[in-house]
Amino acid sequence: MSDTVSARAAGGTHEVGGGEAGPQRHSNWEAVIGIECHVELKTETKMFCGCRNEFGGEPNTKVCPVCLALPGALPVANHAAIEHMISAGLAFDAEIPAFSKFDRKNYFYPDMPKDYQISQYDMPLTVGGAVRYWLEDGTVKECRLTRIHLEEDTGKSTHAGSGDGRIAGSTYSLVDFNRAGVPLMECVSEPEIHSADEAVGYLEALRRTLQQIGVSDVKMEEGSLRCDANVSIRPAGSKELGTKTEIKNMNSFRSVYRAIESEIERQISLVEAGERIVQETRGWDEVRGVTHSMRSKEQAHDYRYFPDPDLVPLEVERVDVDRLRAELPELPIARFERYTKELGLDVKQATQLIDNLPLATYFDAVVKANNNPKQSTNFVLGDLSRLANETETPVHESPVTPQHVAELITLVEAKTINSKIAKDLVERMWRGEGSPKAIVEREGLAQTSDPTAIVAFIEEVLTANEKSVTDYKAGKTNVMGFLVGQVMKASKGKADPQLVNQLMKQKLES
Secondary structure, three states, X not given: OOOEEEEEEXXXXXXXXXXXXXXXXXXXXXXXXXXXXXXXXXXXXXXXXXXXXXXXXXXXOOOOXXXXXXXXXXXXXXXXXXHHHHHHHHHXXXXXXXXXXXXXXXXXXXXXOOOEEEEOOOOOOEEOOEEEEEOOOOOEEEEEEEEEEEEEOOOEEEEEEOOOOOOOOOEEEEEEOOOOOOEEEEEEEOOOEOOHHHXXXXXXXXXXXXXXXOOOOOOXXXXXXXXXXXXXXXXXXXXXXXXOEEEEEEOOHHHHHHHHHHHHHHHHHHHHOOOOOOXXXXXXXXXXXXXXXXXXXXXXXXXXXXXXXXXXXEEOOHHHHHHHHHOOOOOHHHHHHHHHHHOOOOHHHHXXXXXXXXXXXXXXXXXXXXXXXXXXXXXXXXXXHHHHHHHOOOHHHOOOOHHXXXXXXXXXXXXXXXXXXHXXXXXXXXXXXXOHHHHHHHHXXXXXXXXXXXXXXXXXXXXXOHHHHHHHHOOOOOHXXXXXXXXXXXXXXXXXXXXXXXXXXXXXXX
């Protein structure tokens, strides 16, 4: 890292140069990372009341006595949020206990109306499980989950003004309670991630999966996916965990990557300088590219959990678990392995499809109709995706159906048409001119593979380009491409290019 990293350690504040770490230096240390993700669930109403669960809007307009914690207001658990939680647990192969309950987590924050948060402590809705993810080189890894539990979100504070806060009126905070009470899922990983690349891969898999099963829109820019990273280092080969720091305020996967890289380098620099790493919460400064100390965590918080007396315990019926398991779609990791192992796609192609589910569904329909994954990939991720970008029309909403693409591939494989005509047909199908077979038959676009007809075109071109023939015989063989192009032009693109090349070479060398 090229940024200078500020580190607060025992004995004072130190500026630690975050110079680029060489392979040897990093090989002496292993990073140990755990991720805590908060994911807002996609429901019509909030977790314990009937207020709309919607992003945005005028401040404090989506509130009621329940989510404002007014005296006498009682919560009622959101059934859809509970089912979303169970679906998420099943997607990550977690255990769904038969009994669960809600607890009160007591702590004071200005944006918490009740001064406690309804959460889950010792009996969460899901236990264990694992997130399987892939890296850019195609390596598939796994990180176990400690748990996924259900709770309510807090409000949102906006800090304004200037000054150091000691002069009355110099600074102030505004609180919007629209988000208070929104159903929130907390996913806690085991400390089994060992690099910034792995952390991003883990988060991408988590986001893809939750989005695909329909439980959240996981938009980081809207706060529906927020994550903290617990980072520590230890000597390579050691099994003991080092002192961890928690990084907050990361608002994109790029921020996650940069923050973890910066923090690993900061900790290595501290330890190698003989300093002690302090257990603390650190914020990420996106502009400066450094982490900075926010507050000490040397002593654990005592949240004084106890069962919420206003909410009855939950009994999870096995029939409901089985129903929700049966409703799960093909998950991203399963699709990735099918695309790469069974269909032979590379990592980039597979990822491009997985990150665009309608396109992936369209692609699967093309493959099913023609059983040619390679050509299907070429057309769907090539010409069709290009046209989609140019016209701002998704491929699956275009006039080109999967059956049209499969028919086009059949024409190409049978050498009824060549690649040039195939590209032209894609454009024409996109404009709504019908199936490729109908266009070919209607306009006589079938490829010419008759040697006699092709030789006639070749002789016509050679007669008209005597200088090129002379140049070829003088050793300037690069004119071959020009002559072949002239034959294709004369045949209006219908000549078999491979046969043209073969017959042209025979003529020139005879």
